[in-house]
Amino acid sequence: MNDRNVAEVDLHNLQVSDPLIGQCQQLVREVAIPYQWEVLNDRNPEVIPSHAVENFRLAAGRARGEFHGTVFQDSDVAKWLEAAAWSLCQAPNPELEKAVDELVELIAAAQSGDGYLNTYFILNAPQERWTNLTECHELYCAGHLIEAGVAFFQGTGKRRLLEVVCRLADHLCTVFGPECDQLHGYDGHPEIELALARLYEATKEQRYLTLANYFVEQRGTEPHFYDIEYEKRQQSCVPKSDAAPWMVKNKAYSQAQLPLSEQRTATGHAVRFVYLMTAVAHLARLRQNEQQRQTCLRLWQNMVQRQIYITGAIGSQGAGEAFSSDYDLPNDTAYAESCASIGLMMFARRMLEMELDGRYADVMERALYNTVLGSIAFDGRHYFYVNPLEVHPKTLRSNGIYNHVSPVRRRWFGCACCPPNIARLFTSIGHYIYTPSTDALYVNLYVGNRVAISVDGHALRLLISGSYPWRDQVEIAVESAPPIAHTLALRLPEWCSAPQASVNGKPVNCEPRKGYLHIRRTWRQGDRVKLSLPMQVRRVYGHPQLRNLAGKVAIQRGPLIYCLEEADNGTELHNLWLNADSRFSLIEGTGLFSGKILLEAGGTRLQHTHYEEAALYHYDKVPGQLEPQQLTFIPLFSWANRGEGEMRIWVNER
Amino acid sequence: MNDRNVAEVDLHNLQVSDPLIGQCQQLVREVAIPYQWEVLNDRNPEVIPSHAVENFRLAAGRARGEFHGTVFQDSDVAKWLEAAAWSLCQAPNPELEKAVDELVELIAAAQSGDGYLNTYFILNAPQERWTNLTECHELYCAGHLIEAGVAFFQGTGKRRLLEVVCRLADHLCTVFGPECDQLHGYDGHPEIELALARLYEATKEQRYLTLANYFVEQRGTEPHFYDIEYEKRQQSCVPKSDAAPWMVKNKAYSQAQLPLSEQRTATGHAVRFVYLMTAVAHLARLRQNEQQRQTCLRLWQNMVQRQIYITGAIGSQGAGEAFSSDYDLPNDTAYAESCASIGLMMFARRMLEMELDGRYADVMERALYNTVLGSIAFDGRHYFYVNPLEVHPKTLRSNGIYNHVSPVRRRWFGCACCPPNIARLFTSIGHYIYTPSTDALYVNLYVGNRVAISVDGHALRLLISGSYPWRDQVEIAVESAPPIAHTLALRLPEWCSAPQASVNGKPVNCEPRKGYLHIRRTWRQGDRVKLSLPMQVRRVYGHPQLRNLAGKVAIQRGPLIYCLEEADNGTELHNLWLNADSRFSLIEGTGLFSGKILLEAGGTRLQHTHYEEAALYHYDKVPGQLEPQQLTFIPLFSWANRGEGEMRIWVNER
Structure with missing residues (x-):
């Protein structure tokens, strides 16, 4: 177990200035975020209405009508809000800020007196709260709202939404837990776990970490919560149905077939898997828990050695948007959901923070530069949900094995999880570029950027440039005035067979450790690290x-x-x-x-x-x-x- | 249009004596038919109960209980009965004959006073007869009973079942037709058309041919029968459902999207397509109808030039057990249903009878010796329903694209159309070996057999031998005493690049026509045709x-x-x-x-x-x-x- 403390880069102090990832971030900021806002508000006549913001308006009593959309429609708004928050902190935009502030007020107004917040249940089934965690994404939506609250606080400094989601999280702390009068359950779609871990890091309130850990450890234990919950539901509804619904029966679909400590392979719905494992890796580090760490290492290993596409995509089948089995990676029928590769980047980031090993960053980079970057069109307004490695458009419509495949990116989706997920990933890309640790600043991705990192109270300012990944040469220039003794740990990508580094023209000859070249010195203004990554x-x-x-x-x-x-x-x-x-x-x-x-x-x-x-x-x-x-x-x-x-x-x- | 009259070989006069097809026929006779009878009577504890015979017992008032099985469960009994009938005429078996006679009596007893006969509707929904032809297979089941009745008559000489099915067919003639008080519909699953054409040939009752033709010509016309019928049903049931069920919406699934004369490609459920086209080709010949002939030529051509597997399998997708589009023939996800290749043989046989062109026999042979022969295990008790061209058993259970694939043959199926279809195909294989025509005896398949063919009132007796398809040499010996002037038309298979023939040692040098070598002479006892078909x-x-x-x-x-x-x-x-x-x-x-x-x-x-x-x-x-x-x-x-x-x-x- 690694005991180095790692931190998160403050995105206020990081400006991406990169011809590829930076251009995409700019596209997201200038086109995708406004475009998605129009769609979420049903103001784009070319797109099927989302109704997602309207649902909050209804729940807040500011409009009259019926809930529309999937049971997890709230999460589209939350993910968009997170994207907007990160965008605001790097590129102020009064118009956007006004819209976001109003949205935050709307969300606050929709919250119930006890802290509960979910427009589907508030509007449609107030008596049925927490009766179907297996299928209804109630905690999943809560998790995305919590992530939005944390991002809005960290990105804008405003506490308004953080307070709302803390009340929500406090409510969850009363409802869920090991006591007799609490529900011993967890959500069919993991997300709340990683969100509570983030909320803990933003607030340092131990109870959020405890609840996140409860959800993780309770998962898959017997007697099984899905069955208990199903039984309870059946007793309260007539007529009882004969067979349990498939999500209750197929527990592996949501990684709940066994306790995580006993699971051996990456299984089930790929997005659920990586969201869950993101939380487990985060918890393992924060709680210094060796069993959770072993779970992460084991399941990561199965995923990357048996079940990942060369594009950093995962989930090789449309049925259940799921993993298949070891070595089953068909090209044309692949599901390879955009959200799954985004979740994979999140999982890889937490693994990296836990292990500080370049192989996690290698996977993160592979997913970013291929599947994730490819999931948004050059126009910023069209998105891929599914990302097969081979597409033959003429055949797609005539053979059912391709039902999930679109030959072109689409304006929107009935289940629109991907577009706002793509937006929040690119606006928060800074979190993936660096891993600041007490022993070194780990440089994971060579996305061009200017950053200030706090080292013992001083700001180490760096400028990374070099047109990665088109050109071999990466330059890291030190721009901070006071000399700062620290280690720069430069990732040596697995695809590069002959990397070379120099500091101020002098070759660096030390041996890399776990995929990083550690350069320790007292950094002075004007120092230049040149990294040559020959790209045969x-x-x-x-x-x-x-x-x-x-x-x-x-x-x-x-x-x-x-x-x-x-x-x-x-x-x-x-x-x-x-x-x-x-x-x-x-x-x-x-x-x-x-x-x-x-x-x-x-x-x-x-x-x-x-x-x-x-x-x-x-x-x-x-x-x-x-x-x-x-x-x-x-x-x-x-x-x-x-x-x-x-x-x-x-x-x-x- | 070919105006030569063709006939059907009387299976009483044909004994298959062949080490491959003959052995399989023997296996069907001695193992599969008794095995299937046990299963249909729910006497095999290793197999899920079929209930198919029991349904007839219930409908006949000879037992009490509820209908079980699919809406087309009757057809399993009918196809088995057809297999048994053909088996009896070639290999007498008193025990089997007794069972079949009893079954026929049971079927007769189940028939309603007006001739109607379908155990599902008699037992479950007597008021709903003929209200859902789109989905309920009512005429499909009638068709299989009619085929059984014809076979039982032709195979055993007994008229009992023929009379029953004639009453049934007469009932259909009152219910369906162009008059105002008749239903202007047709079945979602074609079969009745080919059955009525066979019944016409057995009885020479013109009305059966007229009704078969009505069903074919009515198909796909507007206003569309499926919609009319659906509307009618909806008016009589509360609550109305929002959307029409998919079989009503997806009319191409059952080849009803357009009149057949306007259809351009083999489309939809593969078995339905070949059953329908079997009837159309039969009608085109019997009615000398050029438009129907052109439909057959056009759709056959699309199928064999764009949509057939090398194994003579058709239907390349699991979704809808259906054709896909031109040139989409995946190997591992193929559906390639056994029944579809059997139906393809039926279609090819009718095409051959219409055109007397060897290329139809080539396809028939390809389907027979590969997909159809492979659909039954060497033990006679296990069957393939689905026949992909590539199987990787380890992966089948984990990826949804293989949901329809089994890596081994199975004892039985919930939808058990294939096993009795396989049985009736092998017991009636003689119908495919020869096409007796007024101008020649066409020898299509070189299955070893002894046959007597009527030529102008005389019996031309032949013995084909030669261990086809293992050995190059086929011998046809004339065994009939009186000299008979006739033409033997020997098919030259498309796979053979250098066929050679001789009569009594003298080479035959005439040019083949449409894939057949026509040898005209006065055949005398002891004449020997040797056909060499080098099998590189x-x-x-x-x-x-x-x-x-x-x-x-x-x-x-x-x-x-x-x-x-x-x-x-x-x-x-x-x-x-x-x-x-x-x-x-x-x-x-x-x-x-x-x-x-x-x-x-x-x-x-x-x-x-x-x-x-x-x-x-x-x-x-x-x-x-x-x-x-x-x-x-x-x-x-x-x-x-x-x-x-x-x-x-x-x-x-x-």
């Missing part, structure tokens, strides 16, 4: 048990996974082969790809003349001729910005 | 638009598709490559494979050491070494007779 184009091959990858190769440069898209390479991407010995050329993108690097390499295409009467099967020889074709690879995250077309990451090779 | 092992490649087959090859010898099975080749079949230049050795099978020919060829395996900590992705090189491995291919139909294991037809090649 790498061919990547799957573990031989990944049966969908046999004979195929993926292309990676730096942290970016590349793909073939129809717009560059024509249709029938399955008929393209990358030559085993071809060399890659780096191409400076233009237009939509301006500032981005594309790749080209020699390949072949099985060329054939399509005629109506062609037979479906041919004896003795392949029907067609192999002809040379230059293949163009684009970064995965940039695909589907030129309309509907085929895409494929894993390419035939020979 | 053929490598087969997919149309370049079949994106799951890129870089892969299938192996075929004669009509048999071969596959790799784990029992011979080890696990991870995706890590095996067949060498592009390797030669095949023919191996005589032993034990379970006695009498069968296996194939061996040189290949390579990506060999890797499995260790727990291995990374999921590897840079720069494939993790493992290619090592030579001899690959063993077995005929597809024989797989999964040695327990659970991987199987794959399309193999990597390089």
Whole structure:
């Protein structure tokens, strides 16, 4: 167990100035957040009404009407509010601040006298509070409101929402717990656990940590809460139904089939899994709990060694938006939810804070630069929910195995968890870039930024620049005047085989530890660390048990996974082969790809003349001729910005 | 339009004596039929109760209790009865005959006074007869009873069941038709159409053909019957439901989205499609209807040029047990229902009778020797419902895209359409072997058999022998005494590149027409036709638009598709490559494979050491070494007779 204290960067003191992640953050700030606000207020006629803000208005008695939306509709508002809060602290915006302040007042007005706060139950079923935790996301919504309250406080300094969510959390502390008159339950969709841990860190109120831990430790114990709760519900409703609903029966869907200490594999709904594990890793560190730490190490290990896509996506099946089994990672039917990769970044961040090991940051980076960055369109107004690694648009609508797949990003969703989740991730990206610890400042991501980190009461000011991940060179310049003795721990990415570092021109020769190069010195204004991370184009091959990858190769440069898209390479991407010995050329993108690097390499295409009467099967020889074709690879995250077309990451090779 | 009259072989005059199809027919006769009878009577404690016979007992007033099973449970009994009838005419069996006679009496006793006969509605909803043709299979069940009645008459000479089904059909003629007081509808699941066409051929009662034609021509016309019927139902039931049920909405699921003359592609539930088209082809010939013929040609063409598996399977998705779209033929998630390939044989037979073109027999043979033959286990008591071309048992239970796949044949099914369908197909296989026409006797399949065909009142007796499809040589010996002038039209299979024929040692040099070699002569006792069909092992490649087959090859010898099975080749079949230049050795099978020919060829395996900590992705090189491995291919139909294991037809090649 690592006993170094880690902190969170104060986002007021961090400005992202990066041509890729920074541009995306700016897009979120300037386009996505206002766009999403319009949608949440039902003011965008092109999008199905969300009704999410209206539900709060109804609950606050400021409008008349009926609740609409999913049982967890409140969480869309909460996640958006969190995104707005982080945005405000880095880029003041009076108009946005006014809207947020009014929203906070609305939320406060909707809160019940005892602290309870959930518009679905307030409006629809006030007598049924806490009667169906298995299915109804009541604590999940509470968790997102709590996260919003913490972010609003940390981002703007205003305590108004924090007080609201503390009252809510205090209410939860009376309802849930080990006493006889308390509910011994937990939510079917984890989230409250990680939120309470954050609330504890913001308030230092021990009871929030205790309740978070109660929820985690109670999960999966016998007699099983889902069954008890179900029985209770059945007794109060006539007629009783014959069979328990599937979420009660399939307890592994919500990681409640066993106590966590006995679980061996990443299982069930992928978002639930990573949200839960984010909390467990946080608790393990805060509570110095070795059993929880072992649970994290074991389940992380199963996930990254058996069940993760090369894009940092998880959850390989549409049924239950869930993990499948070891080594089952189909490309075209993958679910790979955007929220799951965002949750994976959260889980990885907490693992990193616990272990200070670069391999967690490697996974975080992989998810960020591929699936997460790709989940938002270049226009900021369209989003992917599902992120398969191979898409053949023509077939999607005709075969049920693709029911969950969209060939293009969409304006919104009936279940709209992803868009505001994407927004809050990019506005809070600073939390992932650095892990400030008492022994060192861990630099996890080389996103260009300017930061001030408190070291023994002094501000260590740094500027990271270098056009990562397009260029090899990263520069870290010290901008603070007083000399500060501290260690900079620079992550050496797993994809880089020959990293080199220098300080003021002198090579650094120390051995890296756990994926970080530790440079200790008294840092002075003008000091310059240069990190060279040579970005050869790498061919990547799957573990031989990944049966969908046999004979195929993926292309990676730096942290970016590349793909073939129809717009560059024509249709029938399955008929393209990358030559085993071809060399890659780096191409400076233009237009939509301006500032981005594309790749080209020699390949072949099985060329054939399509005629109506062609037979479906041919004896003795392949029907067609192999002809040379230059293949163009684009970064995965940039695909589907030129309309509907085929895409494929894993390419035939020979 | 072909105006040659074709007939059906009288199965009394045909004895199958064949080491493969004949052995399977014997297995059906001696094992499957008695086994299925036990199951249908709920006397097999290892199988979920069928209740199908009991439902008839209840409807006949001979027992008390409730209906159980699907709404189409009656059809299981009808198909079994048809199988038994054909079996009795070729192999007398007093015990079976007694059981069948009793069953026929039971069915007769269950019939309502007006001729109506359906145990579900008689027992459960007598007032709701004919109110939900879209979903309730009422005419489908009637169709199977009619087929049974025809078969029982033709197979045993007994008129008892024929009379029952004629009363039923007469009842239908009053209920359905163009008059104001008749229902202008048709069944959601086609079957009645093909049954009425058969009943017409057995009875020559024109009204049955007229009604079959009415059902076919009415299908898909506007105003749409499904909507009219749904409206009517809704008016009589409170509360009305908001949305029409999916079978009403998704009219293409049951090929009712348009009149057939306007349909362009094979669409929807695959079994429904082929049952419907079997009737249309039959009607087109009997009614000399050019528009129906064009419909058949067009839809057949779409199916075989875009939507059929190499195994003669159709219906590439589990959702709706349905066709997908052109060139979408995934291997592992295929539905490929056994009943669909049986229905395809029926459709192909009617096409062949209409066009006398060998390409229909080619498809019939492909379905028979691969999917259909493989749908029954060597023990006769286990059946495949779903027949994918690639199975990885370890993954099936964990990923929802495989929900419909079983890695082994099963004893029975909740929806048990396949087992008795398999039984009736093999007992009536003689109908597919020959197409007797006025101008020639078309020999479609080289199943060994002895037959007597009536030619101008004389019996032309033939014996076909030769261990097809294992050996190249087929011999047709004339066994009838009086000289008979007639044409033998011998099918030259599409898979054979160099067929040769001789009569009494003299080569036949005439040009084949439409896939048949026409040999006209006066046949005398002792005449011997020798047909040589060299069976090189053929490598087969997919149309370049079949994106799951890129870089892969299938192996075929004669009509048999071969596959790799784990029992011979080890696990991870995706890590095996067949060498592009390797030669095949023919191996005589032993034990379970006695009498069968296996194939061996040189290949390579990506060999890797499995260790727990291995990374999921590897840079720069494939993790493992290619090592030579001899690959063993077995005929597809024989797989999964040695327990659970991987199987794959399309193999990597390089």
